[in-house]
Amino acid sequence: MDKNKVIEGQQFMQGFVRLCSDGWLQGWHERNGGNLTYRLTDAEVAACKPYFNETPGEWVNMGVQADNLRGAFFATTRSGGYMRNVAVDPARNTGIVQINDAGDSWRIVWGLEDGGVPTSEFPSHFMNHSVRVDVTDGACRVIYHAHPDNIIALTKVMPLDAREFTRALWKAMTECIVVFPMGVGVVPWMVPGGADIAHATCDLMKKYDAAIWAQHGMFVSGPDFDNAFGLMHTIEKAAAIHGHALMMNNNSGDFMNTITDRGLRDIARDFKLTVNEEFLD
Ligand code: 2HA
Numbered sequence: 001m002d003k004n005k006v007i008e009g010q011q012f013m014q015g016f017v018r019l020c021s022d023g024w025l026q027g028w029h030e031r032n033g034g035n036l037t038y039r040l041t042d043a044e045v046a047a048c049k050p051y052f053n054e055t056p057g058e059w060v061n062m063g064v065q066a067d068n069l070r071g072a073f074f075a076t077t078r079s080g081g082y083m084r085n086v087a088v089d090p091a092r093n094t095g096i097v098q099i100n101d102a103g104d105s106w107r108i109v110w111g112l113e114d115g116g117v118p119t120s121e122f123p124s125h126f127m128n129h130s131v132r133v134d135v136t137d138g139a140c141r142v143i144y145h146a147h148p149d150n151i152i153a154l155t156k157v158m159p160l161d162a163r164e165f166t167r168a169l170w171k172a173m174t175e176c177i178v179v180f181p182m183g184v185g186v187v188p189w190m191v192p193g194g195a196d197i198a199h200a201t202c203d204l205m206k207k208y209d210a211a212i213w214a215q216h217g218m219f220v221s222g223p224d225f226d227n228a229f230g231l232m233h234t235i236e237k238a239a240a241i242h243g244h245a246l247m248m249n250n251n252s253g254d255f256m257n258t259i260t261d262r263g264l265r266d267i268a269r270d271f272k273l274t275v276n277e278e279f280l281d
């Protein structure tokens, strides 16, 4: 039996691979840009365990620690891997890692064939999982990082402020406030891949389920692949609309027509949303 085929055939792995392909098709993953991690359920771990490597890899310390992820298993994209290649060879371009009992190290139990390691943003993903698991009572399973053009472009011309970004995005398209009622956080430009940007992002993820990285991209979280991808897609589409409208309006944000704060409050009332009041006038 082909053990890789069994693991690749699991529903969660099919969802994982599909998100990578969909993100590539959106144009969000030039070269090796972007990465994805998914926290397996106990049932998924049990179903995969017989097909894991007979000898797991060495433990590798992450430089970050989380009590609520002790012993967890994550599917992850490969460091240096291309989203474009994931569907062609999941066993090489993705893998599954186990977290140790101390919650500070991983080891490879499946995939990442030929010497691969988890994504360079694994410390950021790991700490974001920890925060989101905490604030969602364990519902969060997906952390997704991408490089969507329009949101990155907006970080060149708008104040790097969560309220400014959220209001522009909410007012770009009616359903945005329904999709991200708490708004989006903004991380100033930082060196990627390390513990500093991980901690800065985590601070925001206590409040938001999406964070923009200035001149870099976006991190989103969700309970499943549909919600995480849908959140990335919605924010990026709103950013495109806002950017286009600015250009059509001689670069002025003083639009002839827009959604008023009253309108946003009316949506919140009718859709019974808990919205971030600090971002409404
Ligand atoms: O190359 O996107 O932020 C993967 C990345 C790092």
Ligand code: ZN
Pocket: 033, 034, 145, 146, 147, 192, 216, 217
């Ligand atoms: Zn990136």
